[in-house]
Amino acid sequence: AAVADRRAEQDAREAAELPPARPAEASSAHDTAEWLLREAASAHATARERCAELDRLSWRVAEEVRRLGPVREEYERVARLAGLTAGTSADNERKMRLESYVLAARLEQVAAAATARLQRMSAGRYTLVHSDARTGGRRAGLGLHVVDAWTGSERDTATLSGGETFFASLALALGLADVVTEEAGGVRLDTLFIDEGFGSLDDQTLDEVLDVLDSLRERDRSVGIVSHVADLRRRIPARLEVVKERHGSTVRHRL
Numbered sequence: 001a002a003v004a005d006r007r008a009e010q011d012a013r014e015a016a017e018l019p020p021a022r023p024a025e026a027s028s029a030h031d032t033a034e035w036l037l038r039e040a041a042s043a044h045a046t047a048r049e050r051c052a053e054l055d056r057l058s059w060r061v062a063e064e065v066r067r068l069g070p071v072r073e074e075y076e077r078v079a080r081l082a083g084l085t086a087g088t089s090a091d092n093e094r095k096m097r098l099e100s101y102v103l104a105a106r107l108e109q110v111a112a113a114a115t116a117r118l119q120r121m122s123a124g125r126y127t128l129v130h131s132d133a134r135t136g137g138r139r140a141g142l143g144l145h146v147v148d149a150w151t152g153s154e155r156d157t158a159t160l161s162g163g164e165t166f167f168a169s170l171a172l173a174l175g176l177a178d179v180v181t182e183e184a185g186g187v188r189l190d191t192l193f194i195d196e197g198f199g200s201l202d203d204q205t206l207d208e209v210l211d212v213l214d215s216l217r218e219r220d221r222s223v224g225i226v227s228h229v230a231d232l233r234r235r236i237p238a239r240l241e242v243v244k245e246r247h248g249s250t251v252r253h254r255l
Helices: 002-008 010-017 023-086 098-121 162-183 203-218 230-234
Strands: 126-131 143-148 153-156 191-195 222-226 239-245 248-254
Touching: 002 010, 023 098, 098 126, 098 162, 098 203, 126 162, 162 191, 162 203, 203 222, 203 230
Parallel strands: 191 222
Antiparallel strands: 126 143, 143 153, 239 248
């Protein structure tokens, strides 16, 4: 009767309707849950250790950043200076390198010394001036312009004709020799050789160029001219003539 009463209870009837219990599966699930718990506990412990290590490393990084502060300031100062000298800094408006800046100062001296002779060679027409303007994508600093007294305009030396380019180059070479002599503690450039170029000059310009070269000889400088221009023979008394012959070339000394 007691059993029948117990089975008549609602919770007993509901329990009787449930599927049969599977103790083996429940035990297996329990074992799996315990293993997962151990794995999770191990992962949790590892994570805690990593957090502690990260906290320690973060503190060290903060200390290193504080120590690098003065080094960073010094680096930024040197980097700005390097950018200025390399011509890559935005503060360097002309994008001029330091070596170009130094050479530009010397080029101004050479141009001034060359102008003294160029004006004489060109009958007062041309003057050389240094230009630090940028042309195209090139860097600024070592440009040369010629001032034309006939037109009053300043233009690039590339616009000169062949003959004009020759005596402008000759004037620059002589100006460079003068500057080197002044800056080298008295060392003189006593000999100058000029190879060709005279054939592109007209008679008047040729006379003016040779007058300038004669003035160099008056100052104890030797000037050697290599040329095929026949008109030079009447202006140069001392000559070495190379004569082609059947069995080879010979050299004759003419006075």
